[in-house]
Amino acid sequence: MTLKARPDPLIHPITRLSICGLLAAGADWIEFAALRDAAGISDSVLSKQSRVLEDAGYVEVRKGAVGRRPRTWFRLTAKGRQAVQGHLAWLAQLEEEFSASTLDARQPRPRLGDRGQPRRVLPPLLGST
Amino acid sequence: MRDAARDLTALELLRVQRGRLADRLRPRWWYLAGIAFLWALVFAAPFGSRYLPWGVSPFPLILVVALPVACLLYWGQAWATGIKTGFRNLSYRPARPAGIAMLVVSIAANGTETSLIRRGLLAAAIVVAALAVAAEVAAQQALLRAIRQDVRAGGGAA
Numbered sequence: 001m002t003l004k005a006r007p008d009p010l011i012h013p014i015t016r017l018s019i020c021g022l023l024a025a026g027a028d029w030i031e032f033a034a035l036r037d038a039a040g041i042s043d044s045v046l047s048k049q050s051r052v053l054e055d056a057g058y059v060e061v062r063k064g065a066v067g068r069r070p071r072t073w074f075r076l077t078a079k080g081r082q083a084v085q086g087h088l089a090w091l092a093q094l095e096e097e098f099s100a101s102t103l104d105a106r107q108p109r110p111r112l113g114d115r116g117q118p119r120r121v122l123p124p125l126l127g128s129t
Numbered sequence: 130m131r132d133a134a135r136d137l138t139a140l141e142l143l144r145v146q147r148g149r150l151a152d153r154l155r156p157r158w159w160y161l162a163g164i165a166f167l168w169a170l171v172f173a174a175p176f177g178s179r180y181l182p183w184g185v186s187p188f189p190l191i192l193v194v195a196l197p198v199a200c201l202l203y204w205g206q207a208w209a210t211g212i213k214t215g216f217r218n219l220s221y222r223p224a225r226p227a228g229i230a231m232l233v234v235s236i237a238a239n240g241t242e243t244s245l246i247r248r249g250l251l252a253a254a255i256v257v258a259a260l261a262v263a264a265e266v267a268a269q270q271a272l273l274r275a276i277r278q279d280v281r282a283g284g285g286a287a
Contacts, residue, residue, distance in 0.1 A: 021146070022146055029207075029213040030150070031207075033211055038147075
């Protein structure tokens, strides 16, 4: 299966990109607190955004408890993984294009009369004899 | 242009966040001690085969002790880090060198121990077992390092 680099409007907001990008980073399941700390967001933001992602079928949520303490685990679904990979590939492509254009802009412009520069023959001005 | 810059900032932020997540995967001392205990059980098998009375095989005994310890270690690591990495076999490319090293060390050490015990060189066999345990713990650390690097790199996502 080939990976299509394309933006996904659902993942595009920075918080959802963080959540999905972290879930796609090689771990199987990530616990609520670990995801919250790594993403640097609050409990309420993570709850709200994860619900949006769960409703879209991008994230699977499993709730359990250790003793009395509830623990929530997140995992990307196959659909979510495909969308994230496509979005990240699109972002990587964008980054490549951006850095290429920045490099072009930074290239020193040849000064007139520089040695080693090919001499440009200017076209004759219109109307001149 | 501003949108593109914002998207790239988001990508950069995601890299920092992945680094934070990867740092959580550092093994605790008790995890490494548990791994050493598990491998010590494995490398005690040749001694058990030779010295257990009535020709009892040590493998069922080792399995009965090792299985709960392995499960406890896996659960404890997931509980402490908040990350379940799942079982990584040799098909997981980043972990392949460490996995192969573990396999080679366990086969070589078991063979060497068996041959030394047969010749009556018990002290040498114990030294080989101790070295093999150290090598296996080092390989386990290398495996976790490879997983951390993979997480930092995005796990092939991008």
